[in-house]
Amino acid sequence: MAIPKRTVLITGCSNGGLGAALAIALHEAGLHVYATARTPSKMAHLTSLGIETMTLDVLSDPSITACVNQISSLDILINNAGAGYTMPVSDISIPEAKKLFDLNVWSYLAVTQAFLPLLLKSKGMIVNQTSIASVATVPFASAYGASKAAMAMFSTSQRLELAPFGITVIELKTGIVRSNFITNHQKQSKLPSHLPENSIYSPARAIVEKALTQDEFTDKGMRAEEWAKGVARDILKGKTPIVWRGEEAFLARIASCLPFGWFDGLVRKMTGLDLVEQIIKARG
Template sequence: MSLNKRKVLITGCSDDSIGSSLALAFHKAGYHVYATARDPNKITQLMSQGIETLTLDTLSEDSIAECVKKVPSLDILVNNAGKHFLMPVVDVNIAEAKKVYDTNVWAHIAVTQAFMPLLLESKGTIVNQTSVGVTLTLPFQGVYNSSKAAMSMLSDTMRLELEPFGVKVIELRTGVVKTNLIKTMRTSTNPTIPEDSIYEPARESIEKSLRQEQFENAGMEREQWAEAVVQDLSRKSPRPVIWRGEAAFLSWVLSLLPFGWSDGIAKKFSGLNDVAQILGKKKQL
């Protein structure tokens, strides 16, 4: 390991994920990368590229502490590990929703706190992965997007709080990127609404929306996204908010419009228009 290489640690680097692509892009750019994942058996692709891999379960205090012991110095921490979740808000299982916040919010804070001594020493950078959804109202994504919005606010707050110490905090708002996330979600959880859901008459349309089949092959290529992000973060003065991925620019533009102007687009792409038609017809019968 070259002593003069900048060191970056990335959470959530399982094979075929955006974290994995980001680790490879940093590696190609000359960084020493610590690529981490909860299950070391799911990070073999990066090992074969000569990238240092570490086990890190961001939900485990013991795992975080053990990982910190193996990292002598650190310049950039990328809080990337996340959990996806779709469900109408009134049908949300609270226990499952709390797991989303545990992974997308509190785990990021816990990892940041653990690596803070190294980041203070290097006057390093914290990168928090959020989503373009922090500025959009998207049906059925209320829990997921609100967890990202919470992390967005926390990230911006840390930006001010850590400025006196020379530590930069950057929010990475990612748009649509081609990953195995949707396929994995569909095969592992097969999202369905409860039997007593108020959306029961439109169950088929709702569950089709929850599976997000229309987005399975959509998005920017992971490698293209990762290379752009590394270029952004390698600048002398990176922007405090970085928008990358398909629909990122459109999301930025929509965030500037008056309240409610993006509702029509959100209803169309989420499938809510179809659901509304079905519910309307059922009501007339």
């Protein structure tokens, strides 16, 4: 009798994203992959490779329930769907930041709770996509970093709480990876990439608004295919609770162990905050 393939379900698998790259890597590793996204047509490339695709809107309870009902067993759940939001703390839209947390935090927990009965049966694995932004401060991206830090803490709690049931929990602290994440966000997001007229950063508007677009990261980072293959190897080994993969991940890991603020100067220079400070002080 043939041994059934291990099964993995991944959220947020639209073409060109990290979820899609991970679906391909795990498919090539011999797993049966359920690649999911809110819009199935955006997974056409995965379908062409023989990967099973399913509709899943992680912000919709009925959609989550419908997806669960289509699966009889599950070994690995990878919570990957997410979005970004850049804006100085002083100008953040609280309602929009709450929507970000709905996607980057609460949807992870909702999807996990829904699939937990299947994972209990298989003594399976939960993998939560966070970011090096959960430990490394990025000016003007505080809402995103806070959402990832929140999910990192939930992951740690899940790891301890679910261990008695034989479930493994792994957190992906992903660094800079070349994918469609920023491009897709810019196209789909209705959030402004410009400062409000009355922003306290108005004197340095050009520098700050350039940072808000994150254009400098669009073509930088590890190739998505390389990142995905590394992550696939790491999670299938299941020996470490935190996987650090992607450009600058190693640096962020070091920074997380050093005294608070040691990398402030480097971060300020990378985001142009040093120039912003010069302009603000000159105007003051």
